[in-house]
Amino acid sequence: MPGLSLYVHVPFCPSVCPYCDFHKMLRHEGLAARYVSRLEVELAALAAEHGGPLETLYFGGGTPSHLRDAELERVFRALEAFGGPARAETTLEADPLTFDEQRLEFFAGLGVTRLSIGLQSTQDHVLAFLGRLHDGAQGLAAVDQAVASGVRVNVDVMTAIAGQDLALDLQRVVAAGVKHVSVYSLTVEPHTPFALRGVVVDEDLDATTFDLAADVLAAAGLRRYEVSNHAVPGEESRHNLVYWRGGYYLGAGPGASSYLPGGDGLGVRLRNPPIKGWLAGEPPEVDVLSADDVVLERLMTGLRTLEGVDLAALEALTGYAVEQGAARWLADCLAHGLLALEGRRLSATTTGVARLDAVLRAFVATRAPAEARARGGAAPRPVAG
Numbered sequence: 030m031p032g033l034s035l036y037v038h039v040p041f042c043p044s045v046c047p048y049c050d051f052h053k054m055l056r057h058e059g060l061a062a063r064y065v066s067r068l069e070v071e072l073a074a075l076a077a078e079h080g081g082p083l084e085t086l087y088f089g090g091g092t093p094s095h096l097r098d099a100e101l102e103r104v105f106r107a108l109e110a111f112g113g114p115a116r117a118e119t120t121l122e123a124d125p126l127t128f129d130e131q132r133l134e135f136f137a138g139l140g141v142t143r144l145s146i147g148l149q150s151t152q153d154h155v156l157a158f159l160g161r162l163h164d165g166a167q168g169l170a171a172v173d174q175a176v177a178s179g180v181r182v183n184v185d186v187m188t189a190i191a192g193q194d195l196a197l198d199l200q201r202v203v204a205a206g207v208k209h210v211s212v213y214s215l216t217v218e219p220h221t222p223f224a225l226r227g228v229v230v231d232e233d234l235d236a237t238t239f240d241l242a243a244d245v246l247a248a249a250g251l252r253r254y255e256v257s258n259h260a261v262p263g264e265e266s267r268h269n270l271v272y273w274r275g276g277y278y279l280g281a282g283p284g285a286s287s288y289l290p291g292g293d294g295l296g297v298r299l300r301n302p303p304i305k306g307w308l309a310g311e312p313p314e315v316d317v318l319s320a321d322d323v324v325l326e327r328l329m330t331g332l333r334t335l336e337g338v339d340l341a342a343l344e345a346l347t348g349y350a351v352e353q354g355a356a357r358w359l360a361d362c363l364a365h366g367l368l369a370l371e372g373r374r375l376s377a378t379t380t381g382v383a384r385l386d387a388v389l390r391a392f393v394a395t396r397a398p399a400e401a402r403a404r405g406g407a408a409p410r411p412v413a414g
Contacts, residue, residue, distance in 0.1 A: 032276075033278075034083070034085040034087075034115075034268055034271045034276065034277075034279065035075070035083050035085075035086050035111070035279045035280070036087045036089060036268075036279070036280045036281070036282075036286075037072075037086070037087070037088045037089070037093075037104070037280075037282050038052065038089055038090065038091065038280070038282030038283060038284055038285040039064075039088060039090040039092065039093040039095070039122075039282060040053050040054055040064070040090060040091040040283055040284070041053070041061060041064075041090070041091050041095050041096065042090065042091055042092045043092060043124060043127065043162060044160065046159060046160045046161065047159070047160045047221060047222035047223045048160075048215060048216070048217065048218070048221055048222075048228075049218075049221065050219075050220070051090070052284035052304070053090060053091045053092075054091075054304070056095065060304075061097075061100065064282075064283075065096075065100050065103050068104060068281060068282060069104070069107045071282070072107040072108060072110060072281055073107065076110035076111045077110070079279060081110070081112040082115075082116055083108070083112070083113075083114065083115040083116065084117050084267075085115045085117050085119075085120075085267050086108070086118070086119040086268070087120045087268040087269075088120065088121045089122050090122055091122075092127065092147070093122050094123035094124060094127040094128055094132075095124065098132075098135060101139060114139070117267050118143055118266075118268055119143065120141070120142075120143040120144070120145055120183075120266070121136060121141045121143070121144055121145070122146075122147065123144050123146050123147070124146075124163070125146060125147070125148060125163045125168045125171035126163050126167065126171070128144075128171065128175075133180065134178070137178065141180065142180060142181060143180060143183065143266075144175050144180050145183040145184075145185065146171060146172060146182065146183065146184050147185050148168045148169075148171075148172060148184045148185055149168075149186060149187045150165070150168075150187060150190070150193060150198050151165040151168060151169055151197070151198050151201045152165055152198065155190055155192065155193045156168070158190065158192075159187065159190075160222075172202065173205055176205055176206040181208070183207070183209040183211055183266065184202050184210050184211070185210075185211045185212075185213065186198050186210060186211070186213075187212075187213055187214070187215055188214050188215065188238040188242060189231065189234050189235040190215050193238075195238050195242065195245075199242060199245045200245065203245075203249040203251065208260060208261040209251070209259070209264045209265070209266065210251060210258075210259050211257055212242040212246075212257055214230070214235050214238070214239065215235075217229065217230060236383065240383070243379075246259040247259075252335070253382075254334060254335045255269070255273060255334045255335070256333045256385065272330060273330045273331060274330070274334075275323070275326065276288075277289055277296070280299070280300075282307070283301055283303055283304035283307040284300070284302070284304075285301045286301070287299040287300075287313070292315075292318070293317055294318045295320055295346065295347060296317075296318045297315055297317050298315070298318060299313040299315055300314045300316075301313045302314075320348055320349055321396070324349050325389075327343050328389065328392060331375075332368075332375070332376065332377045333382075333385065334376075335376070337369075337374050338374070338375045338376070339373065340352065340374065341373040352373075354396070355392060355395050355396065357395060358391055358395040359375075362388060366380050366381070367381035367388050368381050368388070369381075
């Protein structure tokens, strides 16, 4: 599998934010030690099976920068089985309070070329509401240090928060020299502390801030190249583009997913168990993808991006021609200005990007009855992208 991409999940966080439903936990030394040892074994096995070198590498979490220096050194030594860190891009997610100038030099020495900083806001009252440990001044100081170090920098900013001056947050971030900004709406997931407290997101505020983010960042030279991601051209996340383009990738760590060629279908999705099972060496769940699965996934991910979906390539891969198989859905979306078709490249318009969930639900609805009849029962549940 040439051009390997690898995602490594680090579940440990300095604190657990009340809105987060990712696979995460507070660290304690015994658990962290077991995690690193198990990860070394898993990385060795993946490298033995798939080879190398790595093209992109992404450490996500959790908070990967919350690992100690010695732990990170062990993980990066384990990556030598692939030939070392990635050739094109090695990203480390980081909390503002987990690094300084000296640690940034350490990261660079390991091979980190891109830092994704979980800033969320620059305003103290917003950060307090979100349960963040840093204040606005600390967060901006961390961003300044990262930009000055020469590493490529992404900053996460959260939106749709009552009382937030989003334009101010974004203007402060771009003024610091950041060339990639990920903008995520606050989402209240089931069973999170926010859900238990009854926190509700205002839908009108969500829609307004979605448009505002694009306007403010575009004025600073950062274009929206994916629903939540904005970058100066050339500064896009190369690793995440692998996902959005339907590429294959490896996953390591508890809860991590891989998407690989093979199986009896058009690829297999593997998902590692949560940390207890993962530490015990339990195998990943395996889902063999059908042509229907791949079509839906490519539309789900590709329509999130500015470049859209190559329908000719999708048909060559799956045997499914969207123009014929979903003709009415396509015609309706084109007529309402939600999608645009140039040759056989399908993309979402500005309006379509804002209503993408509805566009995809309509696609699934047009196909579900035929699939149900063909299978003699209910339509299959879509596989998450």
